[in-house]
Amino acid sequence: MRDSYSIGRPWRRNAAITVGPCYTPMMPRADLTAEGLKVAIGFRSAVMLVMGGIVGVGIFVNPAVVARELQSPALVMAAWALGGVVALLGAFVYAELAARIPATGGEYVYLRDTYGPLAGFLFGWTTLLVVQAGGMAAVAIVFAKNLDVLAGGGLSERWVVVAALAALAGINCLGVRSGNGAQTALGALKIAAIAAVVVAGLMLAPHAASPRRAGPELAPGLDGLKAFGGAMVAVVFSYGGWQTANYVAGEMKSPRRNLARALVVGVIAVIALYLLVNVACLRALGVDALGATLTPVSDVLERAVGDAGARLAAAAIALSAIAFLSQAMLTGPRVYFAMARDGLFFRQVARVGETTRAPALAILLQAIWTGVLALTGGYEQILSYVIAMNFLFFGLNASCLFILRRRERAAEPPRKGGASAMAGGFRAPWHPWTTGLFILACAAVVGASFWAFPIDSLIGYAIMALGVPPYLYWRRRASREGAGPS
Helix, strand or coil, rough: CCCCCCCCCCCHHCCCCCCCHHHHHHCCCCCCCCCCCCCCCCCHHHHHHHHHHHHCCHHHHHHHHHHHHHHCCHHHHHHHHHHHHHHHHHHHHHHHHHHHHCCCCCCHHHHHHHHCCCHHHHHHHHHHHHHHHHHHHHHHHHHHHHHHCCCCCCHHHHHHHHHHHHHHHHHHHHCCHHHHHHHHHHHHHHHHHHHHHHHHHHCCCCCCCCCCCCCCCCCCCCHHHHHHHHHHHHHHHHHHHHHHHHHHHHHCHHHHHHHHHHHHHHHHHHHEEEEEEHHHHHHHHHHHHHHHCCCHHHHHHHHHHHHHHHHHHHHHHHHHHHHHHHHHHHHHHHHHHHHHHHCCHHHHEEEECCCCCCCHHHHHHHHHHHHHHHHHHCHHHHHHHHHHHHHHHHHHHHHHHHHHHHHHHCCCCCHHHCCCCCCCCCCCCCCCCCHHHHHHHHCCCHHHHHHHHHHHHHHHHHHHHHHHHHHHHHHHHHHHCCCCCC
């Protein structure tokens, strides 16, 4: 089958928890996955998925956060460059994982097949309750606020949030073609809007005076280290999201090749875009004014075009927000779909539409829970848990690469010239050094999060631990139903 893969899933031999597909049996078709999903995402759309998963609304705010912490143009650019290196190392890792296991569900599948179903379930549990829905809820509120600015006030933020989520859920329930088409178009417009901000800051806005501090300047000792760590938390938060493209690997054309290339190309493109945004902000505002503002992009555009700058900034932010939501509504539900297929979630969530070939219930679940968090304000607290949890799972997924390579060597006899079964697929450059460095970077981010936000980090991991009882329940239920390996 098109999305089978060579590295086996050892836990399945002893754990009868896999349910069969929840759609009407039909003759095999080349344009459908084993789960009955439509194969419709090409390379260009995959690149936009990667970029769309990274570029949200953080880049419109976090340049000011980083400048406030570091107070030096050189250090600001160094922080964003370092964050880009971390993201690129992660892209290398996830590109090889995608080439090895091009299956729907992404990180859930990698953890399940490497460490067992509990690890995969806890990832999916936190993705639904905290990471995906919490981030989407926050962005939905940002979209509503900026749309209200464009409308001159008077819009109900609650109804805007509901309408946006309902519209995106409806588009994605029509099938992967419509969902992917919407995210690709919105993503391209978003990139164009950010590029316009760069042009405004570099060419249209008057340049700020040179800063008094010519070189890097940080407080000595632990205070300076903590300031740089706090700035890096904001930076890596802005760079996060490349991994969500892996969730829809099963619906990509030639995923072993296209997704791996898209991850590397997309992340490099975002690094260049983010560095240019920061150069534009520093040139137009200067590091002191950049660190003092809460609305850096609006300030840059006001200096470039006058009073209309605030409305243009609101338009750019609203566009970026709705584009991010479109990408997230397409990708996130595939994780819950994969869990349900394995019997580790409500079985109905694994159902696929007869004509649309979309996991409609999984999409509706994502939209409803996101709406609940947005309308109740629960996302504000949840967001403070995201960084530590995200990078814990980043590090765990990267460690999967060591185990999968070891299994590969053990499963197959040596080949002439040292070639491996993955010789035709993407392999992370300079592994194990780059993979190990990425894992160390993830550990550093988790440590920095605990240092800066100890209570929030502990609460986040407590939420993750609360997933163990539901996992045991669903596993026992699947065993009672006698579901066998797929």
